[in-house]
Amino acid sequence: MKYDYLIVGSGLFGSVFAYEAVKRGKKCLVIDKRNHIGGNVYCENKDGINIHKYGAHIFHTNNKEVWEYVNQFAEFNNYINSPVANYHGEIYNLPFNMNTFSKMWNISTPQQAKAIIDEQRKVITDEPKNLEEQAISLVGTDIYKKLIKGYTEKQWGRDCKDLPAFIIKRLPVRYIYDNNYFNARYQGIPIGGYNQIIEKLLAECDVELNVDFIKRRSKYNDIAKKIIFTGAIDSYFDYEFGQLEYRGLRFETEKLAQENYQGIAVMNFTAGDVPYTRVIEHKHFEFGTQPVTYVTKEYPADWQPGEEAYYPVNDEKNQKLYQKYLELAQQEKNVIFGGRLGEYKYYDMDKTIESALNLAENIL
DSSP, X not given: OOEEEEEEOOSHHHHHHHHXXXXXXXXXXXXXXXXXSSGGGOEEEETTEEEETTSXXXXXXXOHHHHHHHTTTOOBOOOOOOXXXXXXXXXXXXXXXXXXXXXXXXXXOHHHHHHHHHHHHTTOXXXXXXXXXXXXXXXXXXXXXXXIHHHHHHHHTSOGGGSOGGGGSOOOBOXXXXXXOSOOSEEEOBTTOSHHHHHHHTTTSEEEOSOOTTTTHHHHTTSEEEEEEOSOHHHHTTTTTOOOOEEEEEEEEEEESSSOSSSSSEEEEOOTTSSOSEEEEGGGGGTOOOSSEEEEEEEEEEOOTTSOXXXXXXXXXXXXXXXXXXXXXXXXXXXXXXXXXHTTOOXXXXXXXXXXXXXXXXXX
């Protein structure tokens, strides 16, 4: 056989595994059905601005080992994610903290904020039966109505009363003036974008783009001793038990002949009657001072097979279906399933890297 490993998908999971395999003397072929490497962390550079083509990717982790690992491949800046929510022109800081509460209720102390939230939570007397009741039981009615309801319904394409409570087991509520969204020790954006990281990870591998493994199985099945598959697990098994569900996203990016459009990288639009969930102004991720700017509106979408799958719909029905595919996957002798689509799991970037490193440690 020509290769030790065929890696299907050149996102973070596949690329990290490939790098680790090559480091240990293995020969790898990486294929991807897109026309570029990097999966969803891919950036397009226009006018000196790195555009996050598949939505905002802000690296954050509490895992020192993972942080040191990515810093081998790029220098990270000190960007801290501090998004704001825009509700019909009213601007609120996220995550919910004293800045949010002081703006919403014209108060100044944690005690006042706590008293208002505790009073509003009382409308939920029993165990929350759905997402709406769960959210109100955590943060009260005002925050729910202005900052959660519309955003969540757009994101999931259904009414909050029809969504399971477990989707928001926790909501970050801080009784301090702190807009740092992630509770993470290490965070930042690679200076110059993410592409350089993937390029370095795959530098010693053979790479083929515009290759759909599912359609070209006969050619690629016997090219390597083992396959690392990071595509959708149900697609690998030709949807034998039916399709797993995802939420899709649609992006509209435009160039504006101005230096600064919204003053922040990420602005969430929480009102239900605004069709997009957020607007990303990419230059602010790297503190850009270019005379022009690029902004992307992010629209949640119903997902259809063949489109990019972004968020697994991890409800009970889909989890049961995934378990069936997992059982099939465990019977495959030479195929290992990994990453967000391969494991039908929402992974942050650091967890994706951690998972790939663990796999490499276990099997190489």
